[in-house]
Amino acid sequence: MEKEQQIYEQQGMEEYIKYQVEHETQPFSPGPAFSFVKALEAVNTRLRELYPESEELFDVVLMTNNQEYIDQRLINTINHHQLRFCMTGGNHTYHTNLYLSADPVKVREALEEGIAAATMFTPEKITEVSETPLRVTFDGDGVLFSDEAENLFNEEGLEKFLENEKTHANKPLGHGPLKGFLEALGKLQKKFYGKGQRMDCPIRTYLVTARDEDISGIRAKNTLQSWGLEIDETYFLAGAPKGPILEKIRAHIFFDDKMSYVEEAAKMGIVACHVPYGKANRESQERD
Structure with missing residues (x-):
């Protein structure tokens, strides 16, 4: 509805209504x-x-x-x-597992109400994906997990971050805004597992994170295990670009709290969503 929104913003409500009525039969x-x-x-x-x-x-x-x-x-x-x-x-005040919008203000309002939410961006050319299985890809810190470890990395550097992750390897990270959505996906996955269809389940989940596979990756794995949640495929990239892996996955939707990764994904035709959660995003909003 981008064209219609432009008419509403530039020409006002009456022209918007007129256009919609005139194009009523046009999907x-x-x-x-x-x-x-x-x-x-x-x-x-x-x-x-x-x-x-x-x-x-x-x-x-x-x-x-x-x-x-x-x-x-x-x-x-x-x-x-x-x-x-x-x-x-x-x-969007009623309970929902996930709220998506192109309006970042509405997304932030939803997050403040405790609703999992993300801002959708439209790539110039969306990569075609198969209808099944449903493929959902998450970033870790600031999306599935809280931003506590990410803040330490930003404020005190890699060495302190790794030291903290090693010391607290068995201490679960706090939950991030999209943990509940992963739980909802997992609940439906188990319905297929219960019918002996684990290998043919039409839902697949992915974790694509800048963490490494050793020290910081162990804490991420332990956190998911403590929550009783499974991820079908996990990619620990140790700070490498996410684009090539996302292109391989061909996910229907990808969530990240960093706009740089969202933009990288969008350039490759991947439907990426920004989760404006955590201290870094709040500070960015205040600067804006």
């Missing part, structure tokens, strides 16, 4: 979350086959401002793309 084009949502629905299809009576599925809620003026066009778009959505106005 909206897919946005950056489109392939992610299609993959969620593919998981739901498999879940319904295995658990016909279960309501434990992905629920996708589409939230938009000025909904009353575009209801019919949204319905036509949803039907055209054969999607399943609930629709509501632009309020």
Whole structure:
């Protein structure tokens, strides 16, 4: 809805309404979350086959401002793309496992309410990905984990960081804003495992982190184990670029708290989301 948003911002509400009514039968084009949502629905299809009576599925809620003026066009778009959505106005105060928006202000508000949230960016050309399995990629510190270790690294350097990680190898890191979303994915994965489909599970999770595999990686692994959570594939890059690994994974969505990695991923056509969490991001926002 980028063109429509520009009309709203530059020409005002009346021109926006007029344009939407005139283009009511024209479906909206897919946005950056489109392939992610299609993959969620593919998981739901498999879940319904295995658990016909279960309501434990992905629920996708589409939230938009000025909904009353575009209801019919949204319905036509949803039907055209054969999607399943609930629709509501632009309020995210109810409980949700993940909130995505192109508006960083709304994302920060959601995070402040304790809701897992991230800002989506649209690559110039989105890499095509297969509909299944659903592939979700997380950064570690500031995303799955708190930013406590990252702050020590930024303030006191690599040597102090590694010393601290070695000393506290068996002390779990605090949880980050997207831990709950990983838990939700893991809960649904176990439904497939319970039917003997671990190897054919349509959900795969990845951890792609700048930590190394030895000292700091051990603490990350121990933290996940203490939470009772599994990651299907883990990549400890020791500060190397993330782009080549992300290109190999071809994830439907990638979360990182550093804009440099988000931008790197976007250049490769990967749908990347910024998680504006932690001290470094707060200080950046204050400077802005």
